[in-house]
Amino acid sequence: MKYCLLLFCFLFFIRFVPAQTPSGSVLTISTFTNGMEKQPGFLTFYWDARKGKVWLEIDKFDTELLYYPSLASGIGSNDIGLDRGRLGQEHIVKFQRTGPKVLLVEPNYQYRAISTDPLERRAVEESFAQSVHWGFDIVAEEGNRVLVDLTPFLLQDAVGAIQDISRTRQGSFRLDASRCAMYLPHSKAFPQNTEFEATITLTGDSPGAYLRSVVPTPTSVTMRQHHSFVQLPEPGYKSREFDPRVGYGGIEYFDYATPVSQPIVKKYISRHRLEKKDPKAAVSEAVKPIVYYLDPGTPEPIRSALMEGTAWWNQAFEAAGYKDAFQVKLLPPDADPMDIRYNLIQWVHRSTRGWSYGASVIDPRTGEIIKGKVTLGSLRVRQDYLIAQGLVGKFDTDTAHVAEMMKMSLDRLRQLAAHEVGHTLGLPHNYIASSQNRASVMDYPTMVAKVKGASIDLSDAYTLSIGDYDKWSIIWGYQDFPAGTNEKQELDKIVRQMHAKGLTFLTDQDARPESSAHPATHLWDNGANAVDELKRTMEVRKVALSNFSEKKIPAGTPMATLEEVFVPMYLFHRYQVEAAAKVLGGQQYTNALRGDGQPVLSTVPVDEQRRALDALLATIDPQFLAVPTFLLKSIPPRPFRYSPNTREVFKRRTGMTFDPLGPPEAAVGLTLRLMLNPERCARLVHQKMFYPNQLGLDDVLYQLIKTVYKKPIDRTYTGEINRMIDLKLAEQLIALAQNKEASGAVRDLVHRALLDIKKLVEPVAASTHYGLITHLIRQYEQNPAETTTSPVLTPPDGMPIDPGQDWLEGLRGEPACEWEQ
Template identity: 40%
Template sequence: MKMMRRMRLGAILFALSAPLAPLGAQPAPEEIVAPGGEAGLLPVRTEAAKGRILLTLPAPAEDGVALRVLYSTALKTGLGSAPLVLDRGRIGNTQLLAFRRIGGKIAVQFENPRFRATAGDAAQQQAVASDFGISTMWITDIAETLDDGRMVIDIAPFLAMDTLGIAGSLNLDQDSFGIGTSSAIGGKGFRLDDKLSLADPASVKLFPDNLEVDAVQTFVSDKPGAEVENIVPEPKKLTLTVHHSFVRLPEPGFEPRVFDPRLGGFATQVVDFSAPLGAPVVYDLANRFRLEKVDPSAPRSRVKKPIVYYLDRNTPEPIRSALIEGIGWWGDAFDAAGYIDAFRVEMLPEGADPLDVRYNMVNWVDRATRGWAYGQQIVDPRTGEIIKGMVVLGSLRARQDIQIFQALVGAGALNSGGPNDPVKVALDRLAQLGAHEVGHTLGFAHNFAASTQDRASVMDYPPPRIGLVDGAPDLSDAYAEGIGAWDVATVRWLYGDADEAETAEAAAQFRYGQDDNSRSADTAYAWGGLWDDGADPTAELTRMMEVRAAALSRFGLGALAPGEPVANLRRRFVPLWLLHRYQLVAAAKQIGGVDFTYAVNGGGREAAQPVAPARQRATLDAVLATLTPEALRVPPALVPLLSAAQNGTNDRQYETEVFATAGGPVFDPLVAADAATSLTVQTLLAPRRLARLVVQRHGDPAALGVGEVLDRLTDRVLGRTGDDLGRRIAYRTLATMAQVARRGDATPEVAAALDQKLVDVAALLAKRKANGAERAWALSLSRALGDPDAREKLAASLPRMVSVPPGDPIGEDDWMNLSSLLAPGE
């Protein structure tokens, strides 16, 4: 025991005799170095204990600017909510960021290169820059000034700010998505909590041309919405990791290309006050990668730096192979434009950061529900040069497609590898999707008219082409393979050496309809449809109704795998029942439709032409055919199967994708008919479509008019009211007419025609000779339509209206007006 005491005393004396570290001493800042010891974008040191990230800025120039870089943000971790689009890999707008010394402080400012004087001297350029506002995002003290004038600042507090706009996305109302309600799907009052947000010094990565840093950001709210509550462990506190990229300005030598509306794409706007008088001050530069031939004079040449896309290492097989195949199709288009081996796709190297700006990425993300895929660009706002492409693909989309294919051809062929194998067809769809989204990041916009010209572009939204073989649905030609003829032409224009004659020829050869003239159901362009097929939209609608009828006649337990809950039939039934929904919208665009191009003076086809009256009337016939009881009667044998009970925990995806029941699991076939009726009537009676009919008839008395449409519609639905199904179709049609008549966007002429037609129908129903249920229905509806106050009430509330399960995005990319949330180029 004494020996132990002596040993302890000796240890204590030795410890007391050792030199003491200064109180408050901290480890020295760690110098961050670029790989291989190369010089980085700028000197960076980190102090983990203090959470500091120290940048050494160059000495400031005369205007106080020490450094200009391109700045972009991206989500390194996502929420997993499709409607809110806060996905891993989502990027923000690219900004021209300046570190400017003002007195003894440094201001971080977003400059405004859109307004410029391209041909002016330095004084004129400075004058224009002074005329338009910039954004000062943050001001900080200078931590140290070195002998050579360089300045050290701690950038960490800036990185913790919400420069990506996450709070705005969380607080977004559903109305912003065009859903028609005003509830906040993310929540209300979400704000960044400074105390729960900070930059991560351990995440700093330095490269020769870029600096990459992560920050943890926490957003708090006392009123989180359903999307957040469904996913986050503590919904009142949502934490995401935001990635920041600071990128060296590109070297001179990039040649901007003026945007050509005939072939489209994404663009960077310029407001150039040095433009000559008579020339436009506002014009667009087409967004594109820098792609230079080794031999510029050769029709075909290798390139100095190929465009390479990298696939997320989290992408599983066989999806990985399908995406590599589809994305790789773009290599054929570049080769056709004279660029040899200019484009390729590879797996992301082990250890590489997918948010590193040097890697064009295709990310595979998971969400709680199915949602859109999208393609984004980091673009130099001065020139339109694409610095990086970033694609986000959601994993549940392919599984939704498999649901549809099982409904069409059954589950027996699952994983068989045959032409009707739902898994194989879904992989074919993924190849198309990969090519489509990468196309956006290369600079190409949607072309929603390509489907009417033999699948001319992967930039359309392709539906599965469903054939009928021996009366049964067939998927052997569901999706095209390879790049389209439109894609080859646009690569040639955007990246190649196409002259004016070649560009004009391509514009004359192909139809082209971008989002503004195609996405909504009531747009005017006759050929701009989403997820439609075929050269004749009307004929394809008629054919699709035949396919639908054949598929419904075979639908049943064969659509389920062995041991699968029978309740899943109810979810699989919906996309089959509404199989015609997209082709219906595409065909209806012939009614009141116009054929036009994005013409330039002297290029031909400058004048827009309305669709011929005969074609419009033929389309009206096809549209009205979707409202017959025969088309909308659920096969009686299916009702018991669709009434199977569901057990287990709630699945929000399932709940949003099925029709409302008649209580418990009991399937209500009238609800299914009501939903399909709503789709047809709302599409046909879209106020802008009816307004165009008024305009067209004003110029041509032989044109289809609003009165003729309403007469044909009411004659169709009122002639078959002998049973509950016919009466439900007629009720929904008339109630929708009352609603459209009161809509603010209905023109006076359209509102008057609808209003008078409803009064006429009320009088007709009051005189109808009927008994029992039909008599009660006719008299009740007559009172609701004939009295102005009752009709106003019917229009205002649409009582007993059923909800239609969502269709988008069963087929493709974006968008419910999400462009304000996402980076340019979606």
């Protein structure tokens, strides 16, 4: 035992004490690294092939640099989100030496004192914590240079894959060091950055369905994680203050040197560094143009469409006074996509359709964008093609429709590329733009399908350029002003000119369908008026369903797959329902500044709210909801090796067979969930409190009950749909009355509505389906906690059919987009 203890101490000593010569001095770097492969560059490193180690040479102490991890190869599941090319968080770090150790320290740039007084700056620095990312033992040194073992730092789960797998309930995984190693082909040193890549393996038990669908052995998940150390930009970048009237992401920090009379929180936008060669010229070439490079692994004709859509942004920079300042090229064969010098558009494959992203690597000190990084999911184009297939497809002897479907899909890709690149230029979503004549590619537009006689016309499905708002936003964010110009005044003038053109900005927080209130700010909508567009969309849906036949799928295709084309046609109105629901209790507003002349806030007129209510009630009419008879006879159970659990078909209560009440229930649940959203209901209560002639929650509930419960009872298909609606409305109202987060006034009015329903149906409850509804309401009255209601069948996934959760990864100071499926 004593011998083992001595041996352990000896091994510990030789592992953690710097290698020394016989005279006792520390080995020199040249001696220690003899025979190793040297990679000189921004941070020079040595590869020790015998031990599988990376030895880092440090000669820059107390010098700040940028570090960020990323995923070089992903998992392939949109739901987990660990995608190829995903960027991690940026960190300003510096190496600090203390005796035989070197610490990798991150200063706290969230709290600063922008002051020339060193004591004032020190007071802030010592008031808030810093972060030490790693500690290294010095193994050799030479002059002012030291050598450390970087390998353990590189062989960690730097992107947080373990947490993402756990967050998505895919199992409990841990890092298996025995299955991790450096990946040398992508570990390189460049003049401005040094890149390292490692093969990382996570092991765990009971992997979830998402992992099982994409990993060959799901208990062993292997990916490649990348580490970037980057030289910070040279001085000279001029930060631009944020203006809430124009959309830009950016940075925020507390400046404790700010006079008490001024805001202590400073907000600046994120943008690329761009300067005119001649600032006095109306149009000038750039000192250094912004160049984006497309992944050469993108196939044609998609490659050309993406390059064309990306190149649209040069129109905006021309409007801002730059000549050829924005360019797009194919990534050179010898270029490393992880090299900081390349703004990259990457083509990424997943097992299911998923989101695309526009992220950026930024300098957290200033907001300067150092590298734009776009991730485009390859299966998205197939969903666009599927929608076009349902609208105009006709697989018989005529093949003209194939070109039409492909054109719409490629036009969508052009806009998608422009959208995601726009995020990497600093722009968030602008969801009001679709109501302003499709003024921005930063909106989420659905295709504009028009009724033309008895058919659908897709000739104007998507715009083929950036919009007017996009040009004004780039002018505001990137305009280079001559010396002596009052920049703040000039920027305000640009905003006022933009407003004079009828262009404004509202973003994610204003557009979410459940809780937001602006009647013209939505995801996936079109048109200047949400109610009119819902009615128009319902007409398109009517024509699409009347034209639906087995010719929507090619000959030789299993008939069961007809449902996958049917789903987006049946739910073609779904996003416009979300838009129209926001008119109820809606409020029109702008991001107004005091004195800028913009309208601040007003309630949607009562007549418009009543129009919205009528249009929404039309979406729960049994005749509207009925599945065409042809389809009920044409969709058999899924055949062998065609998963019955695919997310692309309707959920059902009939086992393997198609459920004729499944689509109506999903559509009804969507409308009722939106109309009876607790926040929306509260706004309806409040607006009538202040304006007695306005639409109130009591009016909405009365119309719902009148529409649903006063239809004749019969045993037809539409009668069964009506019975389902009767039950779902009662259950939704019971859930709202029990919702402790809802306001007391809302719960009171809903409680009264339930008693009205009971009074209305109780006389015939014994001999009709109203018996269950009466029972549920009585149970709710007597013992609410014991009231049992069934969940509503949810619609198949809709999003992403256009751009998705994208820009939040790389931009600061804005609300993150939600994951919605």
